[in-house]
Amino acid sequence: MKNYRDFDNYLKEFPNEEGYFGEFGGSFLPKELEPAFKEASDAYEAICHSAQFINELRRIRKEFQGRPTPVYHCERLSKLFGNCQIYLKREDLNHTGAHKLNHCMGEGLLAKYMGKKKLIAETGAGQHGVAIATAAAYFGMECDVYMGEVDIEKQHPNVIRMKMLGANVVPVTHGLKTLKEAVDAAFDAYLKEYDNAIYCIGSALGPHPFPKMVRDFQSVIGIEAREQFLEMTGIFPDAVCACVGGGSNSLGMFTPFLADPVDIYGVEPLGRGSAVGDHAATMQYGTKGRLHGFESYLLQDENGEPLPVYSIASGLDYPGVGPEHAYLRDAGRVNYVTASDEEAMEAFFLLCKYEGIIPAIESSHALAYAIKYAKEHKSGSILVCLSGRGDKDIDYVYENYGCGEQFNIDR
Numbered sequence: 001m002k003n004y005r006d007f008d009n010y011l012k013e014f015p016n017e018e019g020y021f022g023e024f025g026g027s028f029l030p031k032e033l034e035p036a037f038k039e040a041s042d043a044y045e046a047i048c049h050s051a052q053f054i055n056e057l058r059r060i061r062k063e064f065q066g067r068p069t070p071v072y073h074c075e076r077l078s079k080l081f082g083n084c085q086i087y088l089k090r091e092d093l094n095h096t097g098a099h100k101l102n103h104c105m106g107e108g109l110l111a112k113y114m115g116k117k118k119l120i121a122e123t124g125a126g127q128h129g130v131a132i133a134t135a136a137a138y139f140g141m142e143c144d145v146y147m148g149e150v151d152i153e154k155q156h157p158n159v160i161r162m163k164m165l166g167a168n169v170v171p172v173t174h175g176l177k178t179l180k181e182a183v184d185a186a187f188d189a190y191l192k193e194y195d196n197a198i199y200c201i202g203s204a205l206g207p208h209p210f211p212k213m214v215r216d217f218q219s220v221i222g223i224e225a226r227e228q229f230l231e232m233t234g235i236f237p238d239a240v241c242a243c244v245g246g247g248s249n250s251l252g253m254f255t256p257f258l259a260d261p262v263d264i265y266g267v268e269p270l271g272r273g274s275a276v277g278d279h280a281a282t283m284q285y286g287t288k289g290r291l292h293g294f295e296s297y298l299l300q301d302e303n304g305e306p307l308p309v310y311s312i313a314s315g316l317d318y319p320g321v322g323p324e325h326a327y328l329r330d331a332g333r334v335n336y337v338t339a340s341d342e343e344a345m346e347a348f349f350l351l352c353k354y355e356g357i358i359p360a361i362e363s364s365h366a367l368a369y370a371i372k373y374a375k376e377h378k379s380g381s382i383l384v385c386l387s388g389r390g391d392k393d394i395d396y397v398y399e400n401y402g403c404g405e406q407f408n409i410d411r
């Protein structure tokens with residue numbers, strides 16, 4: 001097992017040139033797609049160190065995205081559980097209301113430097129689709145977003161947002177007509193168009209170089225939060241935590257703290273419980289396998305087919321997890337824990353009623369764990385990545401939980 005002292009050179013050494021984090025990651029592609037991913041990888045390695053690229057990305061972060069986002073001390077919420085102080089990194093205040101734009105603007109800028117004219121992506125719940133459509137509008141590029149017909153039906157507001165932003169939403173009509181088929185369709189389109197287009201993945205996963213690229217673009221979260229927290233308090237937080245779907249907001253938060261004396265917690269969705277199909281807690285119940293061109297922990301059957309997964313948060317219901325998380329788990333540097341639907345919803349209403357912030361249901365999972373931590377520790381501090389705002393969730397929440405009466409939150 002490793003501890004924080006083993007992580008001084010981590011970012012230079014992981015992933016290696018083939019995209020491996022220890023035994024996880026890599027790039028498993030059909031022969032025809034290899035040149036496209038190789039081109040993206042070479043271009044990223046060359047461009048990401050140029051001063052011009054870095055300066056332009058900095059300007060975009062500041063003037064378009066509204067960064068830096070603040071760190072906020074939840075004094076009233078903290079007081080409920082003793083003397084442990086809960087702090088939030090407010091990614092909900094990033095333009096478009098979540099962290100996903102951090103890597104989409106990076107991917108769009110890379111496309112511009114590579115001379116590409118189009119961004120191709122898949123989307124499940126539509127959050128990644130909206131972020132990539134936003135980036136395409138900013139850079140004046142075409143944008144094709146592949147989306148299963150079933151998801152188009154379910155996620156109507158996000159479909160409208162993408163279209164308003166000028167993107168083409170391409171319905172995927174084969175198989176189960178959801179995210180997995182949308183990924184296949186986006187890969188097919190990339191194969192046909194990679195002279196003109198770049199593929200933009202939605203999280204820190206997929207074949208090399210995407211896990212590394214997305215982690216690097218998202219690490220603005222942790223770099224800012226670390227500096228802000230030190231400035232506010234003069235010390236490190238005792239712990240940081242974030243929710244883990246594919247793993248992008250969490251890696252963005254965690255990587256700048258890996259070499260610090262800070263405990264790190266990744267929070268996965270336990271949904272309705274531990275039975276197959278009732279959760280998406282890959283680290284608790286998964287085994288090593290291969291999906292969408294990379295190796296990591298997966299929820300899979302004995303033939304390697306992904307199992308059905310579920311979470312109340314649509315952004316967390318993925319049967320795999322980014323390969324870097326699999327490495328950090330086995331190295332013992334990050335602790336993986338869970339929060340159930342009910343725990344997340346109680347945290348959601350607590351933040352609404354005690355702090356005046358409506359969080360995304362995804363982010364409420366991270367907060368639910370922070371509350372558990374505060375109750376157990378009674379002192380110290382925990383810094384939570386609040387990955388997004390909850391405006392997208394209020395219709396669903398109201399239909400199923402009203403305004404939170406059942407949680408008896410009394411202030």
Ligand SMILES: *Cc1c(COP(=O)(O)O)cnc(C)c1O
Nearest residue numbers: 203245246247248249315362388
């Ligand atoms: C998509 C999403 C997530 C999950 O994705 P990660 O790649 O694990 O960060 C979490 N929170 C919000 C608000 C999201 O939109």
